[in-house]
Amino acid sequence: MRAAALARRMTELTKSGEGDLRALVGEFRRSEVLVPVVEGSLLTVATDDVRWLFAFTDMETLDRFAEQRPETVDEWVPVFGARLLDQVIPGIGGPVGVAVDAGGPTGLVLPPVPGVVPDAVAWEAVPGDAPGLGAAAGGAR
Template identity: 65%
Template sequence: MRAEALRERRAEIGEFRRREVLVPVADGSLLSAEAGGIRWLFAFTERAALERFAEARGEAVPDWVPVHGARLLDQVIPSVDGPTGIAVDAGSPAGLVLPPVTGIVPDAVALDSEVAGA
């Protein structure tokens, strides 16, 4: 990854960590989907993005909880069974994918970490 692209990616991750996001809840659980062997939690930066997502799926807007990005990455993801990442503003042009890799999630649950592989 180019140095400039790497700096931009780190800035995006830092912004997500500091931000409060809306995490949809369905039947008492955080809304997620599985793709490629990874569980993806959904998080939205604004209610309008959550509403567009629900509309595109032909569903009512789910209940949601506000959570800081850092808490999702550092506390929630390690508590989920199996590799887990976050899909931010899914379905939006400005969407962002935070995969379960070193530098994004704790090393103990990062797919590319020696700690996780131990």
Template identity: 50%
Template sequence: MSLAGEVAAVRAGQPNSAALVGEFRRTHVLMPVTNDSLMSAELGGIRWLYAFTDEEALAHFAASRGSEPGTEWPYLTASGARVLDVLIPAIDGPTGVALDAGSEQGMLFPPVAGIVPDAAALDVTATALDTPDNALGGNQ
């Protein structure tokens, strides 16, 4: 199923978190740029990077922010995997992704284990990261 299909399944009350994150990782997203940095917002102590599935979703967001129709916003294209695995860990502080913000298909990918690397996840403690595998239930 496509990313749009996985989001629709969540909206229909049939979520499959692993499939949703997997499709996000395989999808290339558009990330608007302003003043030489990625556009984001902060809410509740978390920085949310804006990412869009296509130019139409980005244009809808731009219009909701007061941009004149036809105004082009510069953006970068990146795979969801690169956003989650490389970009988010490089940013200071907790960071998640707001996909298609401002639309009915909007979806948040918070900075938690299973979405971002453990080192960037809010729900993984530094102690757990430093604990040997056998203390976490691994076999040795």
């Protein structure tokens, strides 16, 4: 599984507070991540106007997350990040971002903005409404 490189890059970003978000998105696209499944559907949650899909870099982080959920995470599927961003998210509809390693010490969100998700399903650019690629991940550069 290639997600180890993604996990290292996320740890570096967390420790330094600086990093190249475009390179991080590229690493996510090349990584095979674990996506939790509940009752036959990929686990997502809605917050305000955005739906978040969960993805994990390793089984340990996924297990810790699943223990904290009210529903039973009964399975997971390995999926390459590129497939999540380019095929799965457009199929869900509406703005959908990815929460990587949610609840973990190096968790990261990939917002549904141009440069992360396909433009056709990206968050509408409204000044002050949603972060752009350069501002996502807590100001990472």
